Amino acid sequence: MGLRPTRQRVALAGLLFRQGDRHVSAESLHDEVTKAGFEVSLATVYNTLHQFTEAGLLQQVVVDAGRSYFDTNIGDHQHFYYADEGELIDIPGAAIAIAGVPTPPKGTAVERVDVIVRIKRA
Amino acid sequence: MGLRPTRQRVALAGLLFRQGDRHVSAESLHDEVTKAGFEVSLATVYNTLHQFTEAGLLQQVVVDAGRSYFDTNIGDHQHFYYADEGELIDIPGAAIAIAGVPTPPKGTAVERVDVIVRIKRA
DNA sequence: CAATAGATTAGAATTGTTCTAAGAACGGAA
DNA sequence: TTCCGTTCTTAGAACAATTCTAATCTATTG
Structure with a gap:
């Protein structure tokens, strides 16, 4: 499955990988790409995030029922999840x-071990 | 917030805590309670599961985007998640x-550390 | 016993995610 | 190049999980 460098994918990849490590939700990335002047549907953002994840460029982190993030840091690492702010x-x-x-x-066989340290305002 | 022993809550608590440790989804518990002959809406199952969780009787485990389980084992423990079967x-x-x-x-401050060991058919 | 406050329930609404079908891009053959 | 079959891509529509809200019910108090 070779991914074609379509307009939509190039725009999304640019936003994702230009700077350092990022945590995005489909929604937040869709906002970003729209504000940057591209027309990409939310469904396409989901599709692309999943394709990038399958290609090993992203890692998906599920934090809450109905709330998942995509992480550009694909190394072996863990997360703090700050539920009050919804921040990873x-x-x-x-x-x-x-x-x-x-x-x-x-x-x-073990595929992956996910660790999420849930933190709260003290 | 004292929880009243309403018909719906008693029915759900019965199913949840009668036998040993259980992992239920809102949907699966709703099926169960319906098959047991009670009329409880799915929304009420959700409400009740959240109330029990807040009361410290259950623990919520989020495994996938849009898929969470409630665990009657509230001790400090971790989970295998068998994605192929959706089983916890x-x-x-x-x-x-x-x-x-x-x-x-x-x-x-740290509230909780969630560990999910994702396993796959070898 | 009536009035009030608080709790409960479930239908409706919302949100997050996935599916599918129409269209676009590619590669090979003539 | 042009045609044609195949594969890939996209986004609207459908779906599913979860939450919200307002009508109803229950308990309590005077």
Whole structure:
């Protein structure tokens, strides 16, 4: 599945990968691309985000029922989720150490371990 | 906020807490309660699950965009998520050890650390 | 027993996401 | 190049999960 460099995809890729690490929702990226003067439907933003994710360019992080983000940082790392603000923050520095992940049920293998540290106004 | 023992709530609590640990979605619990002969709307199931969660009787686990489960096991534990089947499984035995959780941003405190081990057919 | 305040329920509305069908781009053959 | 079959792309429409709100019900108080 070679992705063609269409107008829509180029615009989205530009916004996503121009600067450093970003966390976007489909909605927020759609706003951005629209404000930048491109006509791209929200459905296309979803399609593109999923294609980029499948291609290994993005990582999807699900934080709440009906709220997911796409992260341009695809390295092995974890997140703070600040529910009050709906904000997702990369955990800086060394990743959290996770020890003793048990063997998964027969016939299955571990694909990924997601860690979300939920934080609150103190 | 004292929860009244209404017909709907009693029926749902019965199903939830009669047997051991359970993972239910709003939908699946609604099916169950309906098949058990009670008339409860799906919205009420949602309301009730959230109230129970707030009361500390349940824990909500979000696994996918638009897919969340409520877990009657409120102890400190983690989950396997078997995406192929959409199935959530408690990690048995000792919990995964998580070390080196960094201090959260100023003015915030850690509320909870969610760990989801995503597994796949090998 | 009436009046009031608060809690409850579920239909309707909203939101987030996915599907599908129409159209566009590509590659090969003539 | 032009035609044609195939594959890819897009976005409107459909869908699904969740939340909101207003009508109703229950408890409490005077």
